[in-house]
Amino acid sequence: MRAVIATEPGGPEVLTVTEIADPEIGPGEVLLDVAAAGLNRADLLQRQGFYPPPPGASDVIGMECSGTVAAVGPDVTGWSVGDQACALLAGGGYAERVAVPAGQLMPVPDGVDLVTAAAIPEVAATVWSNVFMVAGLQPQETLLVHGGAGGIGSFAIQLAHQLGSRVVTTAGSADKLAACTALGADVAINYRDQDFVEVVAEQTDGGVDVILDNMGAKYLDRNIDALRTQGRLVIIGMQGGTKAELDINKLLRKRGAVIATNLRGRPVEEKSAICASVVQHVWPLVAEGLVQPIVGRSFPLAEAGAAHAYMESGDHSGKILLTV
Template sequence: MSEAMRAIEISEPGGPEVLQLSEQPVPMPGAGEVLIKVAYAGVNRPDALQRAGLYRPPPSASPLPGLEASGLIAAVGPNVTEWQEGDEVCALLPGGGYAEYVLTPAAHCLPVPKGMALREAACLPETFFTVWSNVFDRAGLKAGEKFLVHGGSSGIGTTAIQLASAMGARVFATAGSDEKCEVCRKLGAEQAINYREGDFVEVMKAEGGANVILDMVGGDYLPRNVKALATEGRLVQIAFLQGPKVELNFAQVMLRRLTITGSTLRPQSDFAKAKIAEKLRAHVWPLLDAGRIAPVIDSEYPLEEASSAHARMETNAHIGKIVLKV
């Protein structure tokens, strides 16, 4: 194994053009860690926020972008017994995925599902960890309940639609074009609302309100989400593309016993992420192994064209996930 590797670094905060190919030392795994020889890395919104200087990585994390990857175990650190060199895995990463090698806690790795290529497997960790922990753990979505996800054609959205549908929920989604709405319906959404033409509040009110809403828009969507919820409904906020501040009348929250919550994945403890991985392996990986659900891939770029991948993501024209071939 070489002592140096190709990697994409953030030369300075800014637009996609600040992502530059560089040479970095290959890291060595410590206790409880594995070194992955990366085949593919997923591209996610937090990567773009980090690149722009708006999302600092935790102090112990690699400064390189990249929160998920697939590949082969290249080395294992002390106290790692569940993986060995040569195993195919996909993994949630603390950072550093835009590189030929990356470190992550062994407990954050999952096996590549049966019959799935490494390209598809790289798209699983970030969105599946996020959706499971927020929609099922935090919001407690149950079979038969009505679930609304905003941005239904995004990586998070396509994952949430499929998982909620597979778990027996009635699924509704919003998206920004008729083409994207059709993708949402094919993935399992009962109704898909083009937010440029329709009002999701009125649609959900006609259905008696949503039991759970997963939102990444924020801004003025917050009071509208409150109106769209059923009594004792739960709103989960995972991002705020339209801003984190808004005025809200809490009378409706109190009168209808609503729950407003949210989370971010990256700052959570290694132990918390390991517990999510265990639940995914038990409840979701059998669905992936059986081919009942699968990631939706929009496009693929070589590692050295990471800037083009970010530019594609920031057009909001993509449907599903964007991956880098390493």
């Protein structure tokens, strides 16, 4: 099969399409003919040599995809050859075929085409597991999501809005701020010329209840400033660095929580439970058109390097897809 590999750690130019052996499936796994794969920030880190796949996972980049079931392994029930599905992966998405644990395979939501479905698994699982399962965002509470115009941010805005929460978000241009507002953000902050802590203080009664943060170290202290009493900060990325000083006294006074999580390295059983919860709670909203995957641009598989360069430019909104 064709697959995209990084010939060495480096920039987008190291990505190349090559022929490799088809994946073999074992008990509890399904073989998927890939229609499209979604890009994620972690893909860029893996290409650069900073984020290797978990033990036993494919070395091929790609943490989500959609496609058609080509074969079903022993002990798998509920899936048949020819079924359309989307999948949460530990790796292997940038290829014509991928082996998937059956629990990480999800049906394509009603009303979503097969290619677009590749834009959903990672963002839906990330937002649902972190904002709702871990941080416990409740109706009438306020969520601050950084990078609201991106794939995760745009999904988080919609989902929190539809489930009755107030949403504050940050973005870096007027167009992106407008897009966030259209998706349901109540307050949209231009992080280039506004201090989000000051705006949060002006626009909320005591701060926000939950923050979904992809910046890490750079925003740690200011995120805690933006929390209200008993607020929860969930860190899911390190775009702003990995080390920062934590004022424990400030956090203690707010009786707040700082939680750092990732999705990729979790055991299959945990990821399967998250996927099942996503199908139960999120898929009905997608099927009704209340929460929609936002695809900014698609590239053919052979242009994976160009897709990575486009993501690194910061010009995109929504998800970027590779089509097979």
